[in-house]
Amino acid sequence: MARVIVDVMLKPEILDPQGQAIARALPRLGFSGVSAVRQGKRFEVELDGPADEAALEEVRKMAETLLANTVIEDFSVRVEG
Amino acid sequence: MARVIVDVMLKPEILDPQGQAIARALPRLGFSGVSAVRQGKRFEVELDGPADEAALEEVRKMAETLLANTVIEDFSVRVEG
Amino acid sequence: MARVIVDVMLKPEILDPQGQAIARALPRLGFSGVSAVRQGKRFEVELDGPADEAALEEVRKMAETLLANTVIEDFSVRVEG
Amino acid sequence: MARVIVDVMLKPEILDPQGQAIARALPRLGFSGVSAVRQGKRFEVELDGPADEAALEEVRKMAETLLANTVIEDFSVRVEG
Numbered sequence: 001m002a003r004v005i006v007d008v009m010l011k012p013e014i015l016d017p018q019g020q021a022i023a024r025a026l027p028r029l030g031f032s033g034v035s036a037v038r039q040g041k042r043f044e045v046e047l048d049g050p051a052d053e054a055a056l057e058e059v060r061k062m063a064e065t066l067l068a069n070t071v072i073e074d075f076s077v078r079v080e081g
Numbered sequence: 082m083a084r085v086i087v088d089v090m091l092k093p094e095i096l097d098p099q100g101q102a103i104a105r106a107l108p109r110l111g112f113s114g115v116s117a118v119r120q121g122k123r124f125e126v127e128l129d130g131p132a133d134e135a136a137l138e139e140v141r142k143m144a145e146t147l148l149a150n151t152v153i154e155d156f157s158v159r160v161e162g
Numbered sequence: 163m164a165r166v167i168v169d170v171m172l173k174p175e176i177l178d179p180q181g182q183a184i185a186r187a188l189p190r191l192g193f194s195g196v197s198a199v200r201q202g203k204r205f206e207v208e209l210d211g212p213a214d215e216a217a218l219e220e221v222r223k224m225a226e227t228l229l230a231n232t233v234i235e236d237f238s239v240r241v242e243g
Numbered sequence: 244m245a246r247v248i249v250d251v252m253l254k255p256e257i258l259d260p261q262g263q264a265i266a267r268a269l270p271r272l273g274f275s276g277v278s279a280v281r282q283g284k285r286f287e288v289e290l291d292g293p294a295d296e297a298a299l300e301e302v303r304k305m306a307e308t309l310l311a312n313t314v315i316e317d318f319s320v321r322v323e324g
Contacts, residue, residue, distance in 0.1 A: 001118075007123055015312045019124070019179065020202075022147055024187035030142055033136065035082075039180075042088055043100070046116045055114065061110045062112055066103055072315050074127040077260045096231045099282075106267035120261075122181050131280065150177045163278075169285055181286070184309055188254055194299065197289045199245075204250055204285040205262070208278045219275065224274055228265055 002051035004079045008068045009040035037040050043067050044080075052080040083132035084161045085140045089149045090121035105121075124148050132160040164213035165242045170230045171202035186188050206242075207230050213241040245294035246323045247302050251311045252283035286310050287323075294322040 003050050015037045021023055045062070057075040059077050068075040091097050098117045104118040128136055128142070138156050149156040172178050178200045185199040207224070209217055221239050230237040259281045266280040288305070290298055292298050302320050311318040 002086075003264045009123070014314065015131075017309045017312055018184065021187040022310050023184045024190050025183040027146065028190070029143075029146060031139060033129045033139065034143075035129050036125075037127070038125045040123045040125070042090070042121045043103075043229065044090065044117075044119045044120070045119070048114045048116050056113060056115065058263055064105065066106065066264050067112060069241050073260065075097065077148075079157065095233065098228045098231055099265065102228050102265045102268040103261065105271050106264040107266050109271070147179045147183050150179055152176065163283060165271050171285070172285065187309065188305065191305075191308060193293045193301060195301065196305075197291050198287075199289070202285045203285070204252070204283045205265075205277075206252065206281045206283070208280070210276045218272075220276065224269065224272075224277075229269065235294060241266045 001049070002047045002055070004045045004047060004051055004056065004077060005058065005080050006043040006045060006067050006075055006077050007040060008043070008063070008073050008075045009038060011072060011074055014072050025033045040073075041067075082130070083100060083128045083136070085126045085128060085132055085137065086161050087124040087126060087140065087144045087148050087156055087158050088121060089144070089154050089156045090119060090123070092153060092155055095153050106152075122148075163211070164209045164217070166207045166209060166213055166218065166239060168205040168221065168225045168229050168237055169202060169239060169240050170205070170225070170235050170237045171200060175233060175235055176234050196233050202235075203229075245290045247288045247290060247294055247299065247320060248317055249286040249288060249302065249310050249320050249322050251286070251306070251316050251318045252281060254315060254317055258313050265315070266284060266314045272316070284310075284317075 017036040026034050064074045100119040107115050144156045181200040188196050225237045262281040268276050306318045
């Protein structure tokens with residue numbers, strides 16, 4: 001059993017208005033020193049077996065098919081722990 | 082300049098129906114070996130200065146105030162790279 | 163063929179920090195007159211057949227099972243058009 | 244005081260993999276008769292004043308600036324009630 005993390009973020013050239021809203025709201029709440037915030041998704045995928053290379057390749061295919069829209073989003077896959 | 086990552090996930094006892102839908106859809110797409118999927122949020126926070134302990138403490142406060150709803154979500158803060 | 167809309171919002175007593183961030187960012191962008199913003203989800207469900215009472219009851223069950231987490235979210239179902 | 248609803252959906256030509264996952268998971272849960280599901284966002288915006296034409300025009304500008312990414316998303320604005 002292993003946990004694999006898939007991070008999905010909008011591609012850098014795609015605007016993230018809600019992330020920008022968070023960045024803009026920070027000074028009003030007393031937070032300074034933040035130049036940008038971007039919001040994405042994080043998936044925790046629990047595997048029945050070990051996170052070997054074959055399993056990670058499966059998760060990469062899952063990410064391409066189900067978790068990310070690769071037209072507008074980038075993803076990365078990594079083993080946790 | 083540094084990048085801090087804030088991961089926000091529903092607390093383990095809170096149901097995640099859309100993550101479950103993804104897990105249930107996998108076998109129909111030819112993916113096996115996944116027992117559970119949970120979906121959360123990932124924020125990338127760009128700092129003007131270094132990610133020292135004071136800055137991380139600020140980001141933790143931001144997470145509590147703006148990025149996570151701590152009644153239903155847990156968060157973790159870490160420096161990337 | 164019919165389209166049914168399922169709106170899912172956090173229950174009123176559950177804090178929505180990202181909606182609040184949007185509300186707080188508005189004055190800095192020159193928008194006034196907004197007292198609150200809440201963010202939820204909207205699902206568009208395309209039916210093979212008509213949106214009769216039996217079909218809507220099915221969509222309500224889908225919403226309870228897959229689209230909303232009824233511990234923290236309320237939902238409403240309606241026919242579009 | 245009035246409530247304005249902003250619906251934000253991915254443009255029709257942009258793939259929605261998580262909506263598709265929900266559609267694919269339905270038969271395994273005993274639901275039939277659904278051909279597609281798309282997931283978007285719904286914002287509830289509370290105005291201090293009435294939802295007159297000037298206020299709605301402000302909300303439309305807010306939607307373009309903060310609530311939707313008009314490169315990949317369409318939005319609609321309407322008064323509730």
